[in-house]
Amino acid sequence: MFAALQNGLIVSCQATGDEPLNRPEYLAALARCAEIGGAVAIRTEGLEKIRALKTAVKLPIIGLIKGTFTDGAVLITPDFSDLEEMIAAGADIIALDATDRQRPNGWHGFDFLRAVKQRYRIPILADIATHAEGVTAAELGAEAVATTMSGYTPATAGRQDEEPDYALIASLHRAVSVPVIAEGRIWEAQQAQRALAAGAFAVCVGSAITRPQLITHMISGPNQLSPRQSHEVIVVGGGVAGICAAASAARLGARTLLVERYGFLGGMSTAGMVTPFMKFWIETEDGRRQPLVGGLFEELTQRMAAIGGMIENGFSALAFKRVATEMLIEAGVELRLHALMLGAHVEDRTVRSVLLQHNGAPQPHSAAVFIDTSGDGELLLHAGAPWRKGDEQTGLLQAMTMFFRMGGIDLEAAVAHVAAHPEQFFAWSTKEYHHERIVAIAGYYDIIRQARQRGLLPEAVEYFFFTSLPAYGEAAFNTTNILGLDGSSSFDLTAAEIEGRRQVFNIANLLRARAPGFERSYLIETGVQVGVRETRRAVGDYAVTGEDVMGARKFPDRIARGCYGVDVHGQKGEKSRMEHLQPGQYYEIPLGAIIVQDWENLLVAGRCLSATRAGHAALRIQATSAAVGEAAGALAALARPHGGRVRQVAPALLQAHLSKAGNI
Ligand SMILES: Cc1cc2nc3c(=O)[nH]c(=O)nc-3n(C[C@H](O)[C@H](O)[C@H](O)COP(=O)(O)OP(=O)(O)OC[C@H]3O[C@@H](n4cnc5c(N)ncnc54)[C@H](O)[C@@H]3O)c2cc1C
Incomplete structure (x- = not known):
């Protein structure tokens, strides 16, 4: 025969x-x-x-x-x-x-x-x-x-x-x-x-x-596209989630385009200057750190460390930009910086193309699968896909923060001051200085109280918090607090940028004048943009809840893991909330959190993933965003034989890949 x-x-x-x-x-x-x-x-x-x-x-x-x-x-x-x-x-x-x-x-x-x-x-x-x-x-x-x-x-x-x-x-x-x-x-x-x-x-x-x-x-694709404008996977937004999504899809062989509106990668990690990675490991009984995120995130951190860009979980934004760019180029991702996604063409709840403003008139670009990693659900918005914003009852959004970087700090003196006046600081603040270890200090209550009395700081600023950076004497400050504004509105963002920079200069001056170790310090820069913790998040097949997080829930269709608890930076009239999981506990994130409900080929990752507000407050951190991004990219690549219909990919196939990466 x-x-x-x-x-x-x-x-x-x-x-x-x-x-x-x-x-x-x-x-x-x-x-x-x-x-x-x-x-x-x-x-x-x-x-x-x-x-x-x-x-x-x-x-x-x-x-x-x-x-x-x-x-x-x-x-x-x-x-x-x-x-x-x-x-x-x-x-x-x-x-x-x-x-x-x-x-x-x-x-x-x-x-x-x-x-x-x-x-x-x-x-x-x-x-x-x-x-x-x-x-x-x-x-x-x-x-x-x-x-x-x-x-x-x-x-x-x-x-x-x-x-x-x-x-x-x-x-x-x-x-x-x-x-x-x-x-x-x-x-x-x-x-x-x-x-x-x-x-x-x-x-x-x-x-x-x-x-x-x-x-x-x-x-051809819709709108008579030329082949250069047709890809298999398009990722909108080059923050840590989008970087991992694009690299993951491309490494599985998908023709992948990553679109980023700034001239560099990293989003909140670089433009927002959020330069410590929050906890992504659990402590084992014998005191070792067992990472919950491996794969591309691990590679990113190792490669940054190799060029002197990391001190424990603190990193240099410059190193992040360089390594992320190298990883994407090596993976074969077509990188489009300075390109804004400003529209989408949709048929039957399937995204056919996105409109990109990068060279004169906006042009459509088609793909089989689209991933929204814009942080703000920009593609969800333009496609008319479902999303939610803010607290389920009050609609409140988390506070925004303008990060800034200072140099010339005598870190040893700053740490010695914490050790001598522990009542002025959060209990976990660093009290012993080691050259190769990150310094994390939060407090300075008396300085803040007196500054408020003199009208130098708004009530919203409750403590100064900084983490040291790989370059000696430098630290990143997560300290300003900007309330009552919505990070998805350019009107509100404008107000936030103005208020954030005003607070930055006052805080830097206060530290220099009053805080031991800061006598010769100087302000280097603020973030390129104000830090936005939450705006739109997708309505997916599943919404991860605060209970899932704090109950260390496991899912059979897991695609990522995390151990960071619910961390809501309170808004005007709202109390902040920081809850930690028990030592050694972790939760899983299910596949349904990255697939947009009732849509065929639209995925989300990072800040856009599907969760309740409380769930989102835990999952938004960088390591988790990276792991979820890696899963979304792999799913998109695996959906190619199914014409981009992501639900047709067997979860076990995706999980086998993610397990090899060390993410589940
Ligand atoms: C003040 C603050 C403090 C934080 N502290 C920590 C911390 O200590 N540790 C930690 O791990 N995490 C922290 N986080 C959380 C973490 O930084 C973010 O949630 C995470 O980096 C989000 O990554 P992302 O890729 O989802 O989104 P983003 O980093 O927001 O990336 C989205 C990207 O999409 C691009 N984009 C948006 N719209 C478009 C468009 N229309 N066209 C083209 N490009 C577009 C943006 O320019 C951006 O580069 C903090 C966040 C904030 C704001």
Whole structure:
């Protein structure tokens, strides 16, 4: 049966769900076209379609029936009864999953294949993902093996990229005597030729021939886009969440564009000058720090440390900008700085393109999946997707803060002052100076009280808080407090910038005049923009709550972890709230928090993720934003074979990737 297929093209005629061609007669017509065009066999799914295609063409029919594994992943030909029905329907060859996984019918993949070979005489095409699986399938008697599952099983999730798996084709060709069929991610004739050259016996192509909607979108997309303006993933916003989302998608092979309105990356981490990473580790019983976030965040911190840009969890914004830029360029992300996203084109709750202002008139850019990491839900807003803002009852938003950086501080003297006057400081303030350790000090109550009496500080400023930076004598101050304004309104932001800078100069002068260790200090700079803690957050498939956080809740569809508690910087008329988890406890963030409810291809991460206000107050910190961003990028890349429909990606596939990264 297979001999006639050598060096030929097998065309996969399949359509699922509400795809317009999902009718037996339409697929039969496509199979006829393939036959006329020179196909040597047809692969199709479902009994009705096998029957229809069998009468439409004279070519051998490779039949399969799709089921699911318990984790939701696609399972090709689930049970014996499916084989029997396909044989009765006229299939000439049966395709079945021969990956190293347990089937829902209780059989392991290899045992099932062995039993099938004992019970039936029909030729079997074993769909495998790895070299070992191909070898085993051939040993168990499969007449041919196909690389169909490479990149689509938990064990191979990280391997999925744009290209067919040539390495697997070549290694199997050397190891097995049965035909190796190249299947998966073949879109061009050159790729098919390269697969044959690598040792494929025949090549199987599906979407590139039989899914006109994908072909149309690829070539043109909406608004007659040129290829340069068409990507697979577009990430809006280059803060820590967007950086990790874009790098993650690109490393999985997706053509990724990252759009950022400033001339540098980092968002709040750099423009906002938020330069300590809040806690992302738990202490083990033997006193070690066990990080909850690995992956791209870990790489970012290690690379910053390597260039002297970190002191424990404190970092230099300059180092952040440099390393983040390098990581994105290395990953192959197309970086578009100084570009503002200012509109979206939407059809049926699917984002088709975004409008980017970067070179004259705004131009549309299309993609299969879009990720909103703008911090302020800018894409949610422009697309008309659901979002919430502020407290559920009062509508209040957290206070804003203008960060600033000072130099020339005698840190040893500042720490000695804390040790001598602990009543003036938060209990956790640093009391012993070590050159290689971060200094974190909050308090100076008397200085503040007296300054308020003299009208030098508003009531809103309750304490001065700073953390030291890698450059000796420098520190970043998270101290100003700006109330009553909304960080998603340019009117309010203008007022916040003015008020923030006014407070900065007063605070720096007070410290220099009154605080030991600050005698020779000087103000270096403020943030490029005022720090905004919360504005719009998405309404997703799931909203993480404050109870989930404080109850250290775990989720089966986890995509990230965190241990930072609920931290609400109180607004006018609202008390601040800082709650910590018990030592050693952590919570998980579920997949539903990054998928926008009822939308097909719109994801969120970082400050935009789906949570209640209290949940958001914990998840917004940088390490968690990075981990959630990495998950969103991976999900977007994995959704490419599904036309960008993110819910069709098996959670286990995404989790296998994230677990390898050390994020779950
Ligand atoms: C005052 C303050 C103190 C904080 N303290 C800490 C702390 O000590 N430790 C900690 O870990 N976290 C802290 N956080 C939280 C943390 O800094 C942020 O929540 C986190 O950095 C958010 O990352 P993000 O990527 O989601 O968003 P952002 O960093 O806000 O990034 C969004 C990016 O999108 C870009 N953008 C927005 N709209 C558009 C558009 N239309 N077109 C193109 N680009 C656009 C922006 O320019 C920005 O670069 C603090 C936050 C604030 C404000």
